[in-house]
Amino acid sequence: MNEQLQPLKKQPRAGKAGRSGTQDDIVYAHIFEAILEQRLAPGTKLSEEALGEIFGVSRTIIRRALSRLAHEGVVLLRPNRGAVVASPSVEEARQVFLARRLVERAITELAVQHATAEQIAELRQMVNDERDSFSRGDRGAGIRLSGEFHLKLAEAAKNAPLISFQRSLVSQTSLIIAQYESGNRSHCSYDEHTQLIDAIEARNGELAVDLMMHHMDHIDSKLNLDEESASDDLHAVFSHLLQTKKPGRSTAKL
Amino acid sequence: MNEQLQPLKKQPRAGKAGRSGTQDDIVYAHIFEAILEQRLAPGTKLSEEALGEIFGVSRTIIRRALSRLAHEGVVLLRPNRGAVVASPSVEEARQVFLARRLVERAITELAVQHATAEQIAELRQMVNDERDSFSRGDRGAGIRLSGEFHLKLAEAAKNAPLISFQRSLVSQTSLIIAQYESGNRSHCSYDEHTQLIDAIEARNGELAVDLMMHHMDHIDSKLNLDEESASDDLHAVFSHLLQTKKPGRSTAKL
DNA sequence: AACACCGCGATTGTACACAATGGATGGTGG
DNA sequence: CCACCATCCATTGTGTACAATCGCGGTGTT
Numbered sequence: 001m002n003e004q005l006q007p008l009k010k011q012p013r014a015g016k017a018g019r020s021g022t023q024d025d026i027v028y029a030h031i032f033e034a035i036l037e038q039r040l041a042p043g044t045k046l047s048e049e050a051l052g053e054i055f056g057v058s059r060t061i062i063r064r065a066l067s068r069l070a071h072e073g074v075v076l077l078r079p080n081r082g083a084v085v086a087s088p089s090v091e092e093a094r095q096v097f098l099a100r101r102l103v104e105r106a107i108t109e110l111a112v113q114h115a116t117a118e119q120i121a122e123l124r125q126m127v128n129d130e131r132d133s134f135s136r137g138d139r140g141a142g143i144r145l146s147g148e149f150h151l152k153l154a155e156a157a158k159n160a161p162l163i164s165f166q167r168s169l170v171s172q173t174s175l176i177i178a179q180y181e182s183g184n185r186s187h188c189s190y191d192e193h194t195q196l197i198d199a200i201e202a203r204n205g206e207l208a209v210d211l212m213m214h215h216m217d218h219i220d221s222k223l224n225l226d227e228e229s230a231s232d233d234l235h236a237v238f239s240h241l242l243q244t245k246k247p248g249r250s251t252a253k254l
Numbered sequence: 255m256n257e258q259l260q261p262l263k264k265q266p267r268a269g270k271a272g273r274s275g276t277q278d279d280i281v282y283a284h285i286f287e288a289i290l291e292q293r294l295a296p297g298t299k300l301s302e303e304a305l306g307e308i309f310g311v312s313r314t315i316i317r318r319a320l321s322r323l324a325h326e327g328v329v330l331l332r333p334n335r336g337a338v339v340a341s342p343s344v345e346e347a348r349q350v351f352l353a354r355r356l357v358e359r360a361i362t363e364l365a366v367q368h369a370t371a372e373q374i375a376e377l378r379q380m381v382n383d384e385r386d387s388f389s390r391g392d393r394g395a396g397i398r399l400s401g402e403f404h405l406k407l408a409e410a411a412k413n414a415p416l417i418s419f420q421r422s423l424v425s426q427t428s429l430i431i432a433q434y435e436s437g438n439r440s441h442c443s444y445d446e447h448t449q450l451i452d453a454i455e456a457r458n459g460e461l462a463v464d465l466m467m468h469h470m471d472h473i474d475s476k477l478n479l480d481e482e483s484a485s486d487d488l489h490a491v492f493s494h495l496l497q498t499k500k501p502g503r504s505t506a507k508l
Numbered sequence: 509a510a511c512a513c514c515g516c517g518a519t520t521g522t523a524c525a526c527a528a529t530g531g532a533t534g535g536t537g538g
Numbered sequence: 539c540c541a542c543c544a545t546c547c548a549t550t551g552t553g554t555a556c557a558a559t560c561g562c563g564g565t566g567t568t
Contacts, residue, residue, distance in 0.1 A: 023522090048550070058523045059550085064321075071325055073415070080529050080550060092414065099415040106356050160346065161327070161353040161426070165419045172415070277552090302520070312553045313520090334520060334559055 027055050028065040035074050035085050036147070036174045037140025042087030046075065073172045086175060093176045093223070100169045101216050103162060104150070108196075108212045110157035112205040119156045123197050126152055131190045140178075147174045149193055156200075173219075180223040192218065281309050282319040289328050289339055290401070290428045291394025296341030300329065327426045340429060347430045347477070354423045355470050357416060358404070362450075362466045364411035366459040373410045377451050380406055385444045394432075401428045403447055410454075427473075434477040446472065 031051070034040045046066060048059045055062070066083045069075035073096075076086045088096070115123075126149045133142040147170040154166035192215045199208035285305070288294045300320060302313045309316070320337045323329035330340045342350070369377075380403045387396040401424040408420035446469045453462035 049548095060522060060524090063550090067318075067321065081531090082550065095413045096415055098413060099419075102356065102360050159349045159352060161350055161419075161423060162356075164422075165353075165415075168418070169415060303518095314552055314554090317520095335561090336519065 023057055023061050024064055024068075027051070027057065027061055028068050030055070031065060031069060032074065032171070033144065035069075036144045036171070036178065038178045039140070040085050042085050042175070042179055044085045046083040046085065048082070072168045074175050086172075087179065088172060088176050090180075092172075093180065096169060096172045096176060097216070097220060099165075100173060101213070103154075103166055103169060104212050104216060105209055107150075107154050107157040107159075107162060107166065108200070108208045109205055110159060110162075111153050112200050112203055112208050114158045115156040115200055119152070120197060120201050123149065123152055123156070123200075124194075127190050127193045127197065130193070134190065143174050143177055146190070146193075147171070176223070177219070277311055277315050278318055278322075281305070281311060281315055282322055284309070285319060285323060286328065286425070287398060289323075290398045290425070290432065292432045293394070294339050296339050296429070296433055298339045300337040300339065302336070326422045328429050340426075341433065342426060342430050344434075346426075347434065350423060350426045350430060351470070351474060353419075354427060355467070357408075357420055357423060358466050358470060359463055361404075361408050361411040361413075361416060361420065362454070362462045363459055364413060364416075365407055366454050366457055366462050368412045369410040369454055373406070374451060374455050377403065377406055377410070377454075378448075381444050381447045381451070384447070388444065397428050397431055400444070400447075401425070407450075430477070431473070 031040070031046070040046075048062045048066070051062045052059045066075055066077065070077040070083065073088075074086050075083050077083050126145060130142055130145040130149060133139075133145055150170050151163070151167055154163045157163070192211065196208060196211045196215065199211055285294070285300070294300075302316045302320070305316045306313045320329055320331065324331040324337065327342075328340050329337050331337050380399060384396055384399040384403060387393075387399055404424050405417070405421055408417045411417070446465065450462060450465045450469065453465055
């Protein structure tokens with residue numbers, strides 16, 4: 001999972017072969033965060049050499065991190081052309097949301113059955129962090145923490161494949177929200193999150209699922225996925241044309 | 255000792271950088287097939303150097319292929335210890351099947367809505383191939399083709415995230431079937447596949463979902479996932495502990 | 509004889525060098 | 539003046555060398 005990492009790269013360094021193993025995760029997590037918090041705009045080119053320079057590692061590490069990100073759908077890998085931050089089209093966004101409804105419903109039902117008291121406590125803590133972020137005005141961190149809440153919920157469902165899928169969906173959702181969210185109608189979702197936890201703690205499956213579905217509705221309704229987005233968010237609409245022209249058989253993402 | 259198997263290298267080698275890009279897929283596909291067709295037993299160690307020799311590529315390529323396979327869940331990557339063929343536990347198998355029911359239901363509903371005539375024709379073709387494999391006694395190929403049928407169905411659902419998830423689930427399911435299937439009660443599933451296609455072609459959503467769920471039941475019932483497996487399939491139960499087993503059966507061609 | 513420690517071999521992890529690809533650029537011809 | 543084409547440059551793809559790590563077997567001690 002993406003823990004809060006150090007200030008950024010201020011790590012051992014040691015020229016080469018420092019902390020083995022975690023290097024990957026550090027780079028991965030930092031790029032991931034940067035994208036979700038919109039410090040990296042959709043369409044931005046992610047040069048291997050530049051990133052290697054920044055993080056003080058070789059391209060080998062960067063390449064692996066980009067590969068992971070591509071598999072999760074937040075980065076687009078174009079053969080021979082490098083990587084860019086993904087910019088989901090409206091159609092892609094719709095597909096992600098459809099899949100998410102499906103998965104969230106199942107996760108909610110399972111979480112009601114399997115969530116432990118400890119997990120519920122952790123969930124409440126996350127909602128607090130989320131609220132703090134928004135009240136602090138840190139929208140990026142808020143979006144990210146909101147996503148991590150849903151990921152934590154997936155863990156409570158105790159189903160490894162679903163967790164993995166949820167991670168991918170949440171990542172993409174966060175990217176979509178960052179890209180399409182209309183206005184700054186505050187992300188009041190943390191309130192819905194709290195109600196959801198209450199229902200889960202009470203082991204009220206029907207209510208929990210109901211709340212989750214409404215939560216999904218609310219997220220949906222905050223986005224400009226309809227026709228209006230054409231005039232409203234021109235950059236987002238066309239950004240996917242700016243970098244990729246060929247429908248290459250990239251196996252990364254079907 | 256470094257005998258390179260020819261069947262793979264459709265390319266003239268050309269030292270390096272022949273057909274760039276496809277190298278990955280070739281290696282990936284071959285290992286994948288070998289695992290699903292049980293030519294590589296669960297727990298078998300997958301040495302990077304050995305595989306590189308066999309396929310005539312460097313460890314770089316092998317490593318990427320193993321990484322992909324690990325992400326799909328058919329290979330287990332142990333830091334500093336190398337890769338082994340995954341050997342799903344009974345619990346993991348249950349989780350995969352739970353997730354699959356979920357996804358297959360959704361895919362079926364979507365396929366009923368979106369499948370084109372061409373896709374339906376392709377599905378029928380795949381069922382034919384599958385039947386041929388089983389009648390030819392090629393169980394491994396049959397399992398694989400059966401999986402590919404479900405993957406094709408996912409494509410008809412026109413939802414990229416679901417397709418990606420389904421690929422992972424089908425891979426793991428095939429591995430589980432190969433590992434746990436009881437007796438040799440023939441894989442009659444191709445018959446169920448045909449009925450399913452009929453229902454989809456008739457745009458009968460309820461019937462299609464019903465058939466799919468029964469299909470899942472049948473697959474389930476063929477497996478030894480119950481308590482009896484403890485005594486019945488000792489090797490599978492412990493295989494994840496004896497990964498260092500000697501690869502004495504080197505005669506098995508990849 | 510059993511346990512613990514230490515060094516060795518094998519294998520993976522990382523960095524780097526070189527080759528190939530694709531886009532950009534400048535020159536030439538219509 | 540514009541369009542087309544050949545060359546160049548930047549960036550990615552691949553192979554390979556080297557270093558770190560882990561498991562294992564030998565050796566010494568209690």
